[in-house]
Amino acid sequence: MAMRKFTRAELGRYDGKNGAPAYIAYQGRVYDVSTSFLWQEGKHQVLHHAGVDLTDALALAPHGADLLERFPVIGVLDGVHFSFGANRTQANEFAATTTPSRPTATSGKPT
Numbered sequence: 001m002a003m004r005k006f007t008r009a010e011l012g013r014y015d016g017k018n019g020a021p022a023y024i025a026y027q028g029r030v031y032d033v034s035t036s037f038l039w040q041e042g043k044h045q046v047l048h049h050a051g052v053d054l055t056d057a058l059a060l061a062p063h064g065a066d067l068l069e070r071f072p073v074i075g076v077l078d079g080v081h082f083s084f085g086a087n088r089t090q091a092n093e094f095a096a097t098t099t100p101s102r103p104t105a106t107s108g109k110p111t
Contacts, residue, residue: 004075006030008053011077015051016042022050026058028080031071053077 006023011030016022021034022042033050042050048057058065 003073004030005078006075007078011053012051015049016040023074024048024050025053025077025080026055026065026068028055028077029073030075030077031068032074033071036071053080 006025011023011025014021014023016034020042021032022036023030023032023034025031033044038044044050048054
């Protein structure tokens with residue numbers, strides 16, 4: 001059975017507001033998180049909103065993508081090519097190596 005394809009615009013309609021279901025995308029898959037008390041009114045931890053691709057945000061979350069296994073995959077995000085090789089550790093290592101240096105208090109030069 002073919003999975004439903006969502007454009008980003010279509011996904012945006014499932015924002016969990018005004019009785020709409022709450023869908024999120026992660027690595028090209030669209031999940032229905034409507035049943036989760038953590039996604040009430042389409043918001044999660046005041047930081048994230050339903051109806052969008054959260055791949056980048058989840059890479060830096062304090063939990064892994066394995067939590068999404070609790071929710072049904074209801075479709076795929078159209079035009080997204082993804083790899084399951086990326087993980088939170090790699091994302092954190094990348095963030096640590098790309099943090100801009102700041103001037104020190106004594107020298108005024110970047111560290």
